[in-house]
Amino acid sequence: MSRLYEVMFIVRPDVEDEEADKLIDSLSTTVKNGGGVVKSAEKLGRRKLAYTVRKFADGNYVLLTVEASGPVVLELERRLRVTEQVIKFITVRTDEEDKRIAKMKAKRGVRRKANAEPAPVATATATAEPAQATA
DSSP states (O other): OOEEEEEEEEEOTTSOHHHHHHHHHHHHHHHHHTTOEEEEEEEEEEEEEEEEETTEEEEEEEEEEEEEOHHHHHHHHHHHHHOTTEEEEEEEEOHHHHHHHHHHHHHHHHHHHHHHSOOOOOOOOOOOOOOOOOO
């Protein structure tokens, strides 16, 4: 069963762009060989880290959006763990979140349609009785 994942990893700041591209290509090949699909690979650039990781204060962020099964993602994480150039990574499954957002949008659309239709206005006809004077 194929699911959608976002894999973000941080590459050491002293790694050249060509080496980072090779790393991204090798990880993409790992996913493709396992039967998955790499939807996108974005290099987010060099950013300062919130805290030092392996004596580095900044790093190059890379985001992979992957559609694959569980064992493929496990292999991808294993490769990220043993790659010396990668100092930190995280994998997040996003398909459940996408379903939840789509459901909320559908609900909002139904609510908007209901609000857009004017409600029938009930007009009350009042019968006025003549006031009686008491003498």
